[in-house]
Amino acid sequence: MVKGKRKPLKQIQDSIKDYNKVLTVGCGGCVSICLAGGQKEVIALNTELNVTFKLEKIETRLDAYTVERQCNMNFLAELDKVVEKYDCLMSMACGAGVQLLAERFHQKPVIPAINTMAIGIDRGVGLYEERCRACGECVIGFTGGICPVTRCAKGLFNGPCGGVNNGQCEANKDAPCAWVDIYNRLKEQNRLDSILKFQETMLWQNQTQRTIIQEPYEKRYYEKS
Amino acid sequence: MYEFIRGPMAWTCFSILILGMIFQVVRFFLLTKKIQPVRLATPPRYIKKKFELSRESLPSLAAKLRVSVVGVNPLMTLVTIVFHVSIIVLPLFLMEHNILLDVLWGINFCPCSFPESIADFLTGVILACILFFLFRRIFVSRVRSISTFYDYFIILLTATPFVTGFLAIHGFFDYRTLIIIHLISVNLIMVFLPFAKFVHSIFFFLNRFFIRSEYSLSTGSRNW
Amino acid sequence: MPETEAKPEAPDRKEILEFLSEHKTKMKLFLKVCAHCGLCAESCFIYTTRGCKPEYMPSHKMINSIGKLYKKKGKVSWETFEEIKEIVWKRCVLCTRCYCPLGIDIPEMIALARSICRSQNVLPDFDEE
Numbered sequence: 001m002v003k004g005k006r007k008p009l010k011q012i013q014d015s016i017k018d019y020n021k022v023l024t025v026g027c028g029g030c031v032s033i034c035l036a037g038g039q040k041e042v043i044a045l046n047t048e049l050n051v052t053f054k055l056e057k058i059e060t061r062l063d064a065y066t067v068e069r070q071c072n073m074n075f076l077a078e079l080d081k082v083v084e085k086y087d088c089l090m091s092m093a094c095g096a097g098v099q100l101l102a103e104r105f106h107q108k109p110v111i112p113a114i115n116t117m118a119i120g121i122d123r124g125v126g127l128y129e130e131r132c133r134a135c136g137e138c139v140i141g142f143t144g145g146i147c148p149v150t151r152c153a154k155g156l157f158n159g160p161c162g163g164v165n166n167g168q169c170e171a172n173k174d175a176p177c178a179w180v181d182i183y184n185r186l187k188e189q190n191r192l193d194s195i196l197k198f199q200e201t202m203l204w205q206n207q208t209q210r211t212i213i214q215e216p217y218e219k220r221y222y223e224k225s
Numbered sequence: 226m227y228e229f230i231r232g233p234m235a236w237t238c239f240s241i242l243i244l245g246m247i248f249q250v251v252r253f254f255l256l257t258k259k260i261q262p263v264r265l266a267t268p269p270r271y272i273k274k275k276f277e278l279s280r281e282s283l284p285s286l287a288a289k290l291r292v293s294v295v296g297v298n299p300l301m302t303l304v305t306i307v308f309h310v311s312i313i314v315l316p317l318f319l320m321e322h323n324i325l326l327d328v329l330w331g332i333n334f335c336p337c338s339f340p341e342s343i344a345d346f347l348t349g350v351i352l353a354c355i356l357f358f359l360f361r362r363i364f365v366s367r368v369r370s371i372s373t374f375y376d377y378f379i380i381l382l383t384a385t386p387f388v389t390g391f392l393a394i395h396g397f398f399d400y401r402t403l404i405i406i407h408l409i410s411v412n413l414i415m416v417f418l419p420f421a422k423f424v425h426s427i428f429f430f431l432n433r434f435f436i437r438s439e440y441s442l443s444t445g446s447r448n449w
Numbered sequence: 450m451p452e453t454e455a456k457p458e459a460p461d462r463k464e465i466l467e468f469l470s471e472h473k474t475k476m477k478l479f480l481k482v483c484a485h486c487g488l489c490a491e492s493c494f495i496y497t498t499r500g501c502k503p504e505y506m507p508s509h510k511m512i513n514s515i516g517k518l519y520k521k522k523g524k525v526s527w528e529t530f531e532e533i534k535e536i537v538w539k540r541c542v543l544c545t546r547c548y549c550p551l552g553i554d555i556p557e558m559i560a561l562a563r564s565i566c567r568s569q570n571v572l573p574d575f576d577e578e
């Protein structure tokens with residue numbers, strides 16, 4: 001579902017170096033599934049930071065705790081007793097989780113350790129593909145189960161732009177044109193009339209589909225450089 | 226009886242071991258499917274990380290080690306590795322076994338056998354590991370909670386050939402009885418290996434090297 | 450209120466067996482390969498944050514859910530199903546992160562147990578959250 005990726009270590013380090021006792025809070029939901037913020041990543045991040053701080057002789061102590069889901073108050077209750085001892089919380093949940101954590105413990109600074117990237121699907125171990133922008137107006141019923149908002153670089157609602165080249169997108173040569181895919185699928189299902197109706201357009205910024213690869217898995221999916 | 230155990234029974238068990246292992250491996254490949262590796266266009270700024278030991282790489286190496294099984298369960302990892310390597314190495318390099326091979330079929334491995342002191346030491350190590358496993362099973366509550374009679378039986382069965390072999394070599398008790406127990410237990414282990422709890426010896430390699438998962442020891446090319 | 454179907458006297462053994470036999474080889478293999486070593490325990494955050502109690506260890510959950518259904522050949526009572534329901538929905542969130550040195554896919558087994566529960570209309574209590 002929600003896919004995230006950890007922030008660069010340096011950035012995390014800078015944001016917590018002024019605190020003495022930090023609690024890193026993991027989440028057992030989506031970010032655990034996408035290998036970004038589960039118990040293992042929490043422990044790995046803490047170890048990495050502890051060693052870094054030790055080398056630089058900075059006195060910051062980090063502890064770890066992973067809750068079932070940070071986007072639900074009920075699961076945050078168990079933190080009440082734990083949190084008191086710390087002067088900063090660092091959350092490894094998605095943006096939603098971080099905000100709920102910040103809401104419950106509003107007297108403490110809450111810092112995100114991962115970037116929430118997308119709503120996506122699992123393609124492989126540590127490899128994810130964005131599939132939904134949560135635009136709030138789902139149109140994939142008309143478009144053969146292919147999202148034009150996410151997949152089309154221009155978020156077009158009524159057929160492709162003039163830049164299609166051999167079925168590829170002009171904004172990203174490596175990506176197939178969403179509208180070519182939509183057309184092919186609907187044709188296969190004999191439902192082409194479904195895109196003949198006019199769809200109200202939305203004003204989206206140009207964005208190409210994002211792919212999230214966890215850093216340790218990069219070499220698995222990239223060609224040798 | 227001794228002749229029977231040493232002859233037909235041993236050969237039968239050995240064949241079961243080999244055929245059983247082949248069966249498990251073949252079935253594994255029939256049950257699993259090959260998956261196509263995913264390859265993406267490399268972004269221009271991508272730099273492939275190389276392994277290096279430096280002040281900069283120390284934190285991330287420490288983190289990797291900490292979350293691996295070595296960092297989570299150091300003692301158990303060490304004991305497990307030492308134990309499994311020893312139980313394979315010791316029988317292969319034992320002087321008495323190699324002399325036997327030489328006498329029976331003229332295969333001469335004798336020069337690369339372990340001297341007695343090393344063999345005794347390794348036996349000691351193996352038995353210590355077995356005791357560790359046994360105590361862990363009895364005293365660590367989470368391990369006890371899933372232990373069955375079968376698990377204890379397996380531990381005892383593994384210990385038997387090493388204990389009897391050691392005693393026989395050093396001339397304790399009745400040599401012939403000891404050797405008979407020694408052979409029977411080894412035969413049993415051979416039969417158990419491809420079909421009972423010991424199949425983990427085969428599936429450790431199959432699962433961890435071929436199946437694609439977060440913890441696979443290779444990129445992994447197959448799926449169930 | 451719509452009329453709810455009366456609960457049958459016992460779970461439908463035939464249906465459970467169908468589920469089990471569909472995944473039999475792999476399930477049998479996983480249950481057999483498991484060395485009962487307990488190394489999976491710490492990889493489960495549910496185990497570590499709920500006081501390291503054995504019943505939260507991944508293998509314990511697998512053995513007592515799908516393992517039990519398999520061992521009893523599908524002949525289980527509603528009480529057992531309640532226990533299994535508790536295990537597969539309350540003690541595991543299917544985060545798929547458990548480590549097993551032998552490569553056993555525990556979440557998949559838990560998911561299978563969940564499907565069998567659903568087939569018998571044993572469902573998680575959603576309203577509690």
Ligand code: SF4
Binds near residue numbers: 483
């Ligand atoms: S780590 Fe694997 S083999 Fe060990 S108890 Fe857990 S599931 Fe079984």
Ligand code: SF4
Binds near residue numbers: 492
């Ligand atoms: S999948 Fe279930 S058993 Fe495995 S780590 Fe997650 S919660 Fe624990």
